[in-house]
Amino acid sequence: MTGSPGPRLTVDVVNPGMRLRLKGRLDARSAPAARSGLHAAVDGGQGELVIEMNQLEIWDGAGLGVLVGTARRVRQGERQLVLTGVRARELRLLRVARVTWSSSVRAAALAG
Template identity: 55%
Template sequence: MHIRGDHSELVVGGRLDVRSAADARSILHSAVDDGVGDLVLDLSELDSWDATGLGVIMGAHRRAGRCGRRLVLRAVPAQMQRLLVATRLHRILAIEAVAP
């Protein structure tokens, strides 16, 4: 897993899973705490995530809300988009629409 960017936009790549969750959580929490406005997570380079990785995203979403910010997911891969719909998390998370 790799995350690059700053406190307003991060690109998440690789696998967001139980092995990378602690590092990802730390980076996301720092980005939320140190910034203002929307925090955009570009998931275009993300290969996969498991339940733990999804939990990290939800935790960052809750933390952003407590800080008066909004977590926005961008370029969510189709497989992960289907999981968000199946779990109904697409109703809770801000997801940028894919341009036609």
């Protein structure tokens, strides 16, 4: 297989159990690691869980599934999920998957 796999996903813990920053590509390859990191944050905190998404690209259904599962887990834990810096493409995907129904989503600022 030739070509670059694209930017790898990193999950930066800004504030344990409360704020994460996702960078790179969320797809089938990175989904297991992302799921593990996100679930640990959900289980390890209280109140709002803020996920910064301005440097994230959702590339497939597996990546979207990780966010849907995280939103479900947050609800079950009686927490609030806040997604910040969401780009238009990802916002459309999150709306279709109904993640926006139970989460606070703050769109990315448009470059002007």
